[in-house]
Amino acid sequence: MQRDKDDAGVLVPGIDAPSTVACLRSLRPRGVHTVVASDSPATPAAASKYCDEFVRVPDPADDITAYGDALLELAERPDVRTIIPVREEDVYVLADRKAAFAEVVDTNWPDFETLRQVQDRVELFAAADAADVAVPETALLDQWDDWDSETIVKPRYTVAAPNYLAADAGRVEIGSTEYQTPGSPPDPQAAVERRGHMPLVQERIPDSREFGFFALYDEGEPVATFQHCQHRGWKYCGGPSAYREAVYDPELETAGRDLLDELEWHGLAMVEFLRDTDEEEYKLMEINPRFWSSLPFSVTAGADFPHYYWQQATGQSVESDATYEPGMGGHLLRGELSYLHSVVTEEYPMVERPSFLGALRDVATSLVREPRFDYAVADDPAPFFQDGLNLVQAWRASRSATPTDDEGVESEDSRAVVESDTPEQADQPAAEPHGGPPSQASQHLDD
DSSP: OOOOOSOOEEEEEOOTTTTHHHHHHGGGTTTOEEEESOTTSSSSSSSSSTOOOEOOOOOTTTTTHHHHHHHHHHHHHHTEEOOOOSSSHHHHHHHHHHHHTTTTSSSSOOOHHHHHHHHBBHHHHHHHHHOOOOOOEHHHHHGOOOSSEEEEEEOOSSSOOOOHHHGGTTTTTOOOOEOOOTTOOHHHHHHHHSSSSSEEEEEEOOOOOOOEEEEEEEEEEEEEEEEEEEEEEEEEEEEEEEEEOOOOOHHHHHHHHHHHHTTOOOOOEEEEEEHHHHHHHHEEEEEEOOOOOHHHHHHHTTTTTHHHHHHHHHTTTOSSSSSOOTEEEEEOOHHHHHHHHHHOOOOTSSSSSHHHHHHHHHHHHHHHOOOOSSSSOOOOOHHHHHHHHHHHHHHHHHHHHOOOOOHHHHHHEEEEOOOOSSSSSOOOOOOOOOOOOOOOOTTOOOO
């Protein structure tokens, strides 16, 4: 039973992605006291004028148990009403200790057994099969035998945590998605040693466009939804979102809702799909059970999910007249720079590299046509400059770093890493400016 709270306050973990800042910008003007918790004071959210308080906490990548302890201690404060998860580690510790958190704050996230069905991709694809949602051909690495086809290798789990990796949780990194060169099968045992578990192999979907279905659910019922399509990621092969556009496709809506309905979902979810143009259907990649990195764009487009989350968590009725406008686009400027850098310097097997002049023209044209930015806003510029400073410092650190022989297991010509936040990125032809339904971010959507 949650005890009474003296003030209306929210705790948001501070991360490098813009999602934390979006929560502050949405909730602080509405009178919600904002507390940012991070292992680094350089998190851009700490620089925001909408951050009331910054608290230092352990890095979950170093000790996820200590991180959970710190969040629970902060949750016990009388001015913290709820917590917003913005990364996999956040929602993991919140769900794993949901009973303890429920005694002191409003718990607007799934229980652990439901979360496991999302963070364990084997269980997720089984749920998709039960919901009749299409998935790429997938198997555990040691069970895959068609190495002449185009494939990717990806972690089975979305977070390195004790409930998934047991004693290996603090020893290994689960790794990222990797393209696999046809005819070059990886060593399963080496993969297990490096990742701490047996990863998955999937058929590669040739169309690299990624589509996101975003939702807030209340005990199995959809409260608000949104869709976007990524035009560019941080790399020319994909990755976190650099430029995306709001869209609406009834087929995407159906696939996302069918899966979340099957899971009897509660809380936030970003369901990622790729479009298989050969079979003309969306195929599930994964679910991110927390806020997505491109959240500022969702809010700008008219789907104010931080506000919806706060209303639902605190027992209020979520606004039913909210809308979003398909056709709007938005950027993360740091991501656009990373995209252009990858075009110049990087090579990915099976993915054709665009010409630099063409890529530069596309970026410049879209910046002029769609001048909406995740960090760079006139009334709160400090997070943008802090993010830029962090980028420069990271670049300097990478220039001074010396590669070691044990950084990779497979040879460079057998795999390439694709970092994916959300994997919430996609690309689709522009929708008509008013081509969507009037209330796709509204309460109690119709089937």
